[in-house]
Amino acid sequence: MIFTAPLMLLGLLAVAAPVVIHLLDRSRSKTLDWPALRFLQAARRESNRRSKLKNVLVLIARCLMLALVALAMAKPYTTHQEWTKPLDLPTTVVFVLDNSYSMGYREGGTTGGTRFDRAKAMALEQLAALKLEDEAALVLANEQAVVLLDRPTRDHEQVRKLIQEAKLSSRGTDLGSALVTAFAVARLDAVVTPAPGDSTPSATTAPAGATGRNAWRQLAVFTDLQQAGWASFINDKLIERVADPVPVTVYDLGSPDSTNRYVRQTTVQDGTLDDQLHVEVEVGRTGPSTAGGVDVTLWIDGKKAGAPTPVPPGLDKITLLAPMPAPGVHACSIEVEEDRLPADDRAHFSIRLTGGSRLLVVDGNPSSVPALSETFFLNSALSQLQSRVNAPTIQRLSLTDLASSDLGSGGCLILCNVARLDGSALNRVENFLRAGGSVFISLGDQVDIGHYNRDWLFLPLKLDKPMGDPARTRAYSAVVSADQHPIFLGGLDLSATRYFTFTGSDPTTLKSNARVLARFSNESPMLVEGAFGGDGNDPDNTAATGRVLLLTGAIDADASNFPYRRAFLPFIDQVVAYMTRQRLTSRSVALGRPMRFTGPGTLDRKTLVVTAPDGTTQTLTAALDGKSGHAVAEYRQTTLPGVYRVQADEGFGVGGAFTVNLDTRESLLTRSEPAEVLRAFGAVKARVLAAGAAAGDWARSDEARAAEQRTEYWPWLLLAAFLVFMAETALANIFTRRRAVPAPATQYLDATRRAAL
Amino acid sequence: MKIDRSTIDRFLEPRLLRALARMPLMSRRVVEGAMVGSHRSPFKGFSTEFADHRTYVRGDDLRHLDWKVLARTERYYIKRYEENTNLRGYILLDCSASMRFPAKPAPGRMTKYEYASRLAAGLAYVLVRQQDPVGLFLFNDDIVAEAPAMRSLSHLRKMLTLIDQTHPSSRTDSGKALNTVARRLKRRGLLLIISDLMDDPERIVQSLAHFRQRGHDAIVIQVLDESELHFPHTDTVTLRDMESGSLVTVDGAEIAADYTAKLNEFLERYKKSCFEHNFDYVLASTATPYDALLTALLSRRKR
Structure with missing residues (x-):
């Protein structure tokens, strides 16, 4: 005392x-x-x-x-005493600025300054109070720690310039890694000779206990105390990994009554049945005064697609309808009315619409006598569809044509009793699938099961062996397993269908993204749906772009009575309608994550041109992955949310564009309690100061500050x-x-x- | 002895005389007087108010023979009448050291002795004015001075001079002095005891009983200063006993309540004793105008 x-x-x-x-x-x-x-x-x-x-x-x-x-x-x-600077020691301070997008919250309303602006102003004010012998460093904290100065410096002008130039990121926060890095940086002023090239020091390389410079070291952290940002530091007890921590002052720039409205998720309904674009929007609300309605607006290619639609209070989801745009790639977004945090008020997605739907039919067992052709009954059924308004254009191909034709990027390819496909034809089919096309496969007596299982990677399951009796001594009825599937939604009844022979398959080999739509009476799969066209490193094709439908029986009357049954015509009608639906959504990736493009090995050294939302263009060159044999290219500059347009071979399955969106966990403005934060620092001296109390703290004289810090x-x-x-x-x-x-x-x-x- | 006129004027102020002009002082009991007066006598004499008959004996005055009874019964009876006699009053005035309190009276106030002297003067005047002889005893631990009971104005002046010339100085032993007075008084009369009674209550009560046994009527006037009744000191003060000279240091604010309680017990004891003996008890504060006190007292004593 x-x-x-x-x-x-x-x-x-x-x-x-x-x-x-x-x-x-x-x-x-x-x-x-x-x-x-x-x-x-x-x-x-x-x-x-x-x-x-x-x-x-x-x-x-x-x-x-x-x-x-x-x-x-x-x-x-x-x-x-721990917060009063000793008069005989210089200061070393590391400014840690939280530049996650939640720091873009405008405290003074929609036109006021952001929390990040205030953080920079406070840091500059404190920087100005430093003396010549004092050193400072700067670390930006978002999902990664961005070390703008690899060690504390006496060049205050440089620090000031870096602070002024610091920008708000579109990323979330992980203050844990930023603090660990900042603790290491704070000790680097003790090192006489810096390690060359070591621009991102870590806790493990921090010179614990180094005594090159005896200084009063501090961390000044400017953050909004958002819970998501502090979760790793608190839960993972990262402070225990810091070898030689220094006292920390956390300046709390947030407020407990912050409100925010944002677009949590958008889902585009796949299909064009009613020529309307269906977009399901999920809206998030945080804060005490966000219980009211929210107006959401759909934008397509920079234009409003309809008037703002209110999301009633108490509801989170709404479906927006808009006229289907013209064929091509379209950049779309969903926007909620602007609030104090505008960064998350818009979510992006892209759609790709192809031209009129095409139907390509390949007959694996053609005949000069039409009735003996494998596709005789199929053609008869398809001819009934021509009177429809949206009838697809039917094109018949031979196996030779298949190997040389451009299959395009949409529509449906029907393969009937095809014995095998050579390499070129197989590649074209795979590329067709990657480009968003659909393939309907009906088997028959000519099918080379071994070839199918080995080379047809887009098959949803492995084939086994032919089953049944060609002498028709035994028949297998068909049973619908997925009556809610679009093909069977009209109550299509297959119970009168009898198959005498078909190709057996092994249900245990069913891929994770495949499912059985109908079975034979012996439980063997009859109709199986699968997908293909995603990342080549993904064996289950979870990000597939093409749709595959496999009928394990024949489509003609040689092995069944199906073509004669009443259900045949509606079945073909439903299958064609379903398979020729347009695949609207393109691929998306979280902000900051790399976008990977995978194509067949033949696309090695092919180039891809990616245009970011801000107009910057980058050309990528695919390289052959020796392990998988695929051509792979990776785009890393996903730093901006929006639609990235891609010009590339269809084999990469890009779809013309991909979207990058914010990690909406950052939009939840729930705060960590200051006491909880202090506990996370354990034995390290730490304090949490309100922004008002902290303003200009370093600008005051030592005596004045000491006077304020005493009881x-x-x-x-x-x-x-x-x-x-x-x-x-x-x-x-x-x-x-x-x-x-x-x-x-x-x-x-x-x-x-x-x-x- | 030359009578100082100013002494009389000082004790008997005109306002006092006016107040006492028509106020008698009567005894509530029969008294033995030597002359005919307004007070009932224990003796049956030959006055105007018939009392009873007695048998004639030789030597009786024939003027009192009831001739009518003789004519009817041929027996000799003498008529007897109630005798009204004069009141013999004695003033017993305390002149002990405690009566000197307060040493420096406030303006308009007086010491207890002066106050008591004026009460004594007033009462003596009333008795003399109604042709009753009045005597005086001044006492402390013994009788200091005395005057016989006489009813002349010159005697009144003598008594007042005697009171004036006496100063409270010695120790007090009121019980002893009062007993001495009781022994000296041969005839029943009215005793006017004016004192602060600051003595052993037991002995004083004994003396009062002694007076009662001898058939005296008495009025006890206990004179206390206002500050004695209401302890005035609130700070620490050293008090010296005016009779023994012993010192006591007390915290006034602290002791006031206990002091008042003890004083209440003391006063209650005298009041109770007087009530038992059918004596009048009057507590007189020096803050009370003595003429008013006397007027009130005499009014109560009216028959």
């Missing part, structure tokens, strides 16, 4: 005053004649014990009161003295203010006195 006016402690001598006064008072009391001493002596005997107690208590109270007043006048205080006790001492004074008064009253009872004999006296007056 330190005293501002220690001389005032001499006032403690005044404690003796009550004792002296008490003694003097006794000796100097007036001596008066008194006739009725006998009563006084009797009364004194009774009050003697009480009197002694009272005297002692009152004396103590008075002495204590004087002592408290003397102490208060000396103005004692204590200081928080004054004189008000409490004065209050205690006052309370003791009240207690002393109460004590005196309790002991002395007992009411004297008037003498009964004075009643007559009073009556006499009244009469006399």
